[in-house]
Amino acid sequence: MTPRQRRWIFLAAVVGLAAFYLWGLAGLPGFGNYPGPYGNIIDRVAVSQTNATGVVSAVNFSYRGFDTVGEEFILFIAATGVATVLRHLRGERERTALDEAKDGRVPPTSEAIRMMALLFTGPTVLLGWWLASHAQSDPSGGFQGGVVLATAFILIYLAGEFLVFERVSPVDITDAVEAVGAGGFAAVGVAAVGFGLAYLTNFLPRGVYPGAVFSAGTIPLISFFVGLEVAAAFILIVSELLEQTLVVRQGG
Amino acid sequence: MSPAGVTAAVLRGSLPFGLMSALQIVVLLLVAVGATAVVLTRVPTRQVIVLSGYGLLLAILFFVFQAPDVTLSELCVGAVALPILLLLALEKVRKGEE
Amino acid sequence: MPFVQVFPFVVVAWVLAVGLYGIVTSHHLVHTIVCLIVVQSSTYVLLLGVGYKRGAIAPYFYDITQRHVPAVDPVVQALALTDVVVEAAVTALLLAFAVQAHKRFGTLDPQELVQLKG
Numbered sequence: 001m002t003p004r005q006r007r008w009i010f011l012a013a014v015v016g017l018a019a020f021y022l023w024g025l026a027g028l029p030g031f032g033n034y035p036g037p038y039g040n041i042i043d044r045v046a047v048s049q050t051n052a053t054g055v056v057s058a059v060n061f062s063y064r065g066f067d068t069v070g071e072e073f074i075l076f077i078a079a080t081g082v083a084t085v086l087r088h089l090r091g092e093r094e095r096t097a098l099d100e101a102k103d104g105r106v107p108p109t110s111e112a113i114r115m116m117a118l119l120f121t122g123p124t125v126l127l128g129w130w131l132a133s134h135a136q137s138d139p140s141g142g143f144q145g146g147v148v149l150a151t152a153f154i155l156i157y158l159a160g161e162f163l164v165f166e167r168v169s170p171v172d173i174t175d176a177v178e179a180v181g182a183g184g185f186a187a188v189g190v191a192a193v194g195f196g197l198a199y200l201t202n203f204l205p206r207g208v209y210p211g212a213v214f215s216a217g218t219i220p221l222i223s224f225f226v227g228l229e230v231a232a233a234f235i236l237i238v239s240e241l242l243e244q245t246l247v248v249r250q251g252g
Numbered sequence: 253m254s255p256a257g258v259t260a261a262v263l264r265g266s267l268p269f270g271l272m273s274a275l276q277i278v279v280l281l282l283v284a285v286g287a288t289a290v291v292l293t294r295v296p297t298r299q300v301i302v303l304s305g306y307g308l309l310l311a312i313l314f315f316v317f318q319a320p321d322v323t324l325s326e327l328c329v330g331a332v333a334l335p336i337l338l339l340l341a342l343e344k345v346r347k348g349e350e
Numbered sequence: 351m352p353f354v355q356v357f358p359f360v361v362v363a364w365v366l367a368v369g370l371y372g373i374v375t376s377h378h379l380v381h382t383i384v385c386l387i388v389v390q391s392s393t394y395v396l397l398l399g400v401g402y403k404r405g406a407i408a409p410y411f412y413d414i415t416q417r418h419v420p421a422v423d424p425v426v427q428a429l430a431l432t433d434v435v436v437e438a439a440v441t442a443l444l445l446a447f448a449v450q451a452h453k454r455f456g457t458l459d460p461q462e463l464v465q466l467k468g
Binding site for chain 3: 003006007010014017018021025028030031032033034036038039042043044046047053054055056057058059060064067068071074075078079081082085086137138139141143144146147230233234237240241
């Protein structure tokens with residue numbers, strides 16, 4: 001099938017898809033006219049039921065916690081998959097990379113990048129931890145905090161401190177942290193079952209003031225575990241892709 | 253109508269939609285243009301930079317749709333983590349070709 | 351329906367179509383993966399567009415003192431939030447497969463990869 005034929009078939013398919021989509025669009029109530037009862041009910045009762053002022057995190061970790069467990073394990077499996085697929089490559093490449101490194105073709109990192117990256121590493125870690133631990137009050141949560149934390153580690157690599165990066169996030173410890181994060185989330189749910197409630201029920205004390213740091217029961221705990229797991233998963237993925245470049249730069 | 257006339261009408265509230273809707277329409281247009289730009293850039297290394305800009309536009313769109321949580325996620329992931337992953341993979345491929 | 355109420359969904363359809371066009375006519379696997387990212391982003395816009403309520407605030411009541419201020423639907427925001435992070439990891443998995451395919455077949459052109467059978 002030549003590219004031209006492929007383009008014509010694509011055009012026909014897109015016209016059919018557009019027809020179906022417009023037919024479905026005609027049944028929607030329109031942008032801004034939200035009809036459904038579910039969202040209004042949750043907005044009304046979430047603060048009094050869970051003492052969490054961040055309703056999105058309450059939905060994520062309490063009302064719809066089961067979906068979030070599934071998503072988190074998708075993340076876990078994707079990180080494992082990347083490690084499996086690429087570790088196979090790593091063994092046979094290390095010999096040739098070391099030979100390449102002796103050429104010394106890699107230029108040193110510029111001073112400006114080093115300074116900015118090292119300057120921002122500390123605040124980024126702080127921001128990541130703050131985001132991961134304040135899920136119940138602000139627009140924050142485990143997922144965002146975890147990604148920001150992973151970015152802090154990548155900043156260390158960007159600053160040219162590759163040895164520090166390797167020492168600060170060795171693969172074994174990152175693996176263990178990721179497992180603790182994923183397992184911790186599931187364990188909180190199972191602990192609820194141990195108390196005779198349904199899986200992932202919010203069984204910890206809810207605190208006095210809505211939105212305070214120690215309020216909303218299991219939501220900050222789960223958010224903390226999710227933050228650990230997401231950060232470790234992204235660091236693992238990046239370090240698998242970085243292996244090659246790390247070895248080259250160390251030699252040169 | 254001139255842009256100044258349109259702006260004045262929107263601020264007065266005499267058009268059938270308000271300031272918020274005008275902002276949303278502008279950002280939606282920018283997102284559509286950005287998506288086209290991402291797809292039409294054929295060289296992968298350049299496409300990654302355009303993708304980073306597109307991620308920023310998307311984050312602004314989510315913010316204007318009153319979703320600050322999703323904005324944070326999209327900023328961290330779409331403008332930072334995804335381009336890093338893509339560039340690392342591209343370098344791995346390039347090293348394999350040498 | 352008035353223009354403002356339909357426009358976001360039209361943009362979603364456009365972004366979807368453009369992304370699919372990029373996937374179909376791509377010559378480099380990494381370009382295909384980036385077009386897949388664009389297609390995924392259209393679904394986030396659709397999710398948030400469905401849950402929007404005109405004149406409502408974001409669903410965070412930390413600094414709201416009056417009762418029953420109308421807020422946007424939080425359920426679709428929760429879905430979109432986890433979506434964004436998880437699909438980045440899945441994209442990383444796809445990239446790992448692309449790197450492996452390059453190592454095995456020496457080429458990253460999907461048109462050529464289709465013809466390499468056995």
